[in-house]
Amino acid sequence: MNKYNHPGVPYFQHVSEHCIHYMSIDGVIFGFSENQLKVLLLRWKGTDEWSLPGGFIYKLESVDAAAGRIVQERTGLNQLYLKQFHVFGDANRYDQADTWQRTKMPLEGIKWSERTISIGYYALVNYSKVTPMPDLITDECRWWNIQDLPRLLFDHNHIIEVALHSLRRELNEQPLNHLLPDPFTIPELQRLHECILGTALDSRNFYKKMLASGQLERLPERRSGTSHKAPYLYRFQETQSGEILPEPGT
Amino acid sequence: MNKYNHPGVPYFQHVSEHCIHYMSIDGVIFGFSENQLKVLLLRWKGTDEWSLPGGFIYKLESVDAAAGRIVQERTGLNQLYLKQFHVFGDANRYDQADTWQRTKMPLEGIKWSERTISIGYYALVNYSKVTPMPDLITDECRWWNIQDLPRLLFDHNHIIEVALHSLRRELNEQPLNHLLPDPFTIPELQRLHECILGTALDSRNFYKKMLASGQLERLPERRSGTSHKAPYLYRFQETQSGEILPEPGT
DNA sequence: TTGCTTTACGTAACTTGTACGTAAAGATAC
DNA sequence: GTATCTTTACGTACAAGTTACGTAAAGCAA
Known part of the structure; x- marks a missing residue:
């Protein structure tokens, strides 16, 4: 060229x-x-x-x-x-x-x-x-x-x-579900947090915090295949779905 | 014109x-x-x-x-x-x-x-x-x-x-001293926080929080004239003085 | 002096965060 | 099939931070 x-x-x-x-x-x-x-x-x-x-x-x-x-x-x-x-x-x-x-x-x-x-x-x-x-x-x-x-x-x-x-x-205010499969598991969400923060998190405390936030909805199914004990699947509740550009500015 | x-x-x-x-x-x-x-x-x-x-x-x-x-x-x-x-x-x-x-x-x-x-x-x-x-x-x-x-x-x-x-x-990360006289009193700092936040704050808790932050340095003098009990004067410690444009971006 | 307002500091209840224990579920090794 | 290991799910104990409110000292006004 x-x-x-x-x-x-x-x-x-x-x-x-x-x-x-x-x-x-x-x-x-x-x-x-x-x-x-x-x-x-x-x-x-x-x-x-x-x-x-x-x-x-x-x-x-x-x-x-x-x-x-x-x-x-x-x-x-x-x-x-x-x-x-x-x-x-x-x-x-x-x-x-x-x-x-x-x-x-x-x-x-x-x-x-x-x-x-x-x-x-x-x-x-x-x-x-x-x-x-x-x-x-x-x-x-x-x-x-x-x-x-x-x-x-x-x-x-x-x-x-x-x-x-x-x-x-801005981690806690962002709709991280856009980065994850739908639905996702809590361990997956934790790995994502860890990658963004660059630090390891305690899984037991992470569970507690996520469930306490009230934003997650647990589905009856579990993710099969990948891990030892199959983790539950979750979705974010409707409120913070975050469509295109929900900007604070406009 | x-x-x-x-x-x-x-x-x-x-x-x-x-x-x-x-x-x-x-x-x-x-x-x-x-x-x-x-x-x-x-x-x-x-x-x-x-x-x-x-x-x-x-x-x-x-x-x-x-x-x-x-x-x-x-x-x-x-x-x-x-x-x-x-x-x-x-x-x-x-x-x-x-x-x-x-x-x-x-x-x-x-x-x-x-x-x-x-x-x-x-x-x-x-x-x-x-x-x-x-x-x-x-x-x-x-x-x-x-x-x-x-x-x-x-x-x-x-x-x-x-x-x-x-x-x-971004209130807690901003160098609010730029908005205040130098030195300033805790009540003055509280009024400023209240104006920015648009809510009233409890003065006793505000004192505790500000002193616990460790960013304030108390001067021996008090502000005279204005209030009933003369309040102490304070400065922010050197660390977060904030010169021109300490931008996170650059 | 009495009463009022403002500062300065303190205590108790409550919430949030951190450290760590443990049993159940599934995968792997023997 | 049983034992072992890893991962999930949930729990307890303690520390730190937040909120609610009590109170005495300092200064002003009557």
């Missing part, structure tokens, strides 16, 4: 014409599988360089809608929980020359911003319902364990860290 | 040329005086319409720096605590035709965005150290009690509500 046939060129030309300049959205898409917290990453065309999924805001598009569109296109989900968590607005967020060179994206002919302000959203999605799809400028889209991420493009390692810290702080 | 000599015209022309389009910053500047939580508002030139102080981001300026500049210009303070709290990005945040007509700002000749995404920052400032200063497009800058605000321009009533809710949620 050379600079004359790179599919990113028409894409960035389209963005430059129709989207808001100096501004982007980055999505930290969290999934949970095999007792691991994961994020969805993209590998740029013709490189070994990875980044978060991201995109741009059309001039007359709501920012939440843009974030929803971007995450939807990578996951195939049309119902998802999204939360705006931070704006990354430093004038020098990363070494631009170095980063763009790593992407092998030929931007010479395109009117492009000298800097980009990025609005960070995180999404909580059901791992098993996601079909990872690369976009026009990437070859591959797949899950990475949050524990062993590579060095990412731009300042995306930092953005993921801030997203994880935000999720950690 | 007519459309031909309005000082906003050259201002908006300057902004249109040098600042990022489709994007602004709004500052909710909190102050505390006479047992009332207050915000600083601006009255637009030749009108009775009020709005939050705001401004625009220069193309190569950090967003935090832009917010600091904007708040600094209205308050005269060069040391201040600022916190980014939300992005207001709806495509239709308010009725544009109605709002701009209320401002009496003649924008006809100026290349202006069809919509604006606004990054909300709140500032905690020392009321007595602020010198409210109007900008180029406003006649008056003064404090308003948060209890009895007028109907503001744009969606600024909503932005203030979201700012207050954010402050309320």
Whole structure:
């Protein structure tokens, strides 16, 4: 692939014409599988360089809608929980020359911003319902364990860290069922809490706390096969189901 | 004042040329005086319409720096605590035709965005150290009690509500000393908590909690004059002084 | 001096969180 | 099939934090 046939060129030309300049959205898409917290990453065309999924805001598009569109296109989900968590607005967020060179994206002919302000959203999605799809400028889209991420493009390692810290702080208010199978077991919920918090929890106290919260509804069935004693299945009660974007702000 | 000599015209022309389009910053500047939580508002030139102080981001300026500049210009303070709290990005945040007509700002000749995404920052400032200063497009800058605000321009009533809710949620982590005289008394700190929370607190429990936190340092002197029994003066210990922008994000 | 308000500190009941014990259910080993 | 191990489900004891309320000292006003 050379600079004359790179599919990113028409894409960035389209963005430059129709989207808001100096501004982007980055999505930290969290999934949970095999007792691991994961994020969805993209590998740029013709490189070994990875980044978060991201995109741009059309001039007359709501920012939440843009974030929803971007995450939807990578996951195939049309119902998802999204939360705006931070704006990354430093004038020098990363070494631009170095980063763009790593992407092998030929931007010479395109009117492009000298800097980009990025609005960070995180999404909580059901791992098993996601079909990872690369976009026009990437070859591959797949899950990475949050524990062993590579060095990412731009300042995306930092953005993921801030997203994880935000999720950690807001853990008890977030609809974590979006990350779990439906229904789920208490041990599964505990593993998820442990992955997000990065600490081990006492299972007996965790049980007590979850049941005392009154948000869980126990089903008559148990999860069979996996564990020694089959655990009961649970659902979150209707109240905090959390549809698309139940933002405090709007 | 007519459309031909309005000082906003050259201002908006300057902004249109040098600042990022489709994007602004709004500052909710909190102050505390006479047992009332207050915000600083601006009255637009030749009108009775009020709005939050705001401004625009220069193309190569950090967003935090832009917010600091904007708040600094209205308050005269060069040391201040600022916190980014939300992005207001709806495509239709308010009725544009109605709002701009209320401002009496003649924008006809100026290349202006069809919509604006606004990054909300709140500032905690020392009321007595602020010198409210109007900008180029406003006649008056003064404090308003948060209890009895007028109907503001744009969606600024909503932005203030979201700012207050954010402050309320983050109350225990925020350096509230920025809102108080230095040193301050425990009753003063309690009034401030009550104003932010909107509820009455038990003074005996409040004392206990504040002293148990270990963050307060009692001075030998007492505040004289005001109350029946003179209360001791306190300072927050060095640790959580909170200089300019100790952001979790960066 | 008497009465009132505000500060400063204390006690008791209650709730929440943490540490750890244990039996039942299922899987695996012998 | 029985013993052993792991995991779930539920329980108890103690510590820490929260809430409710009592009270004396300090200052102001009558």
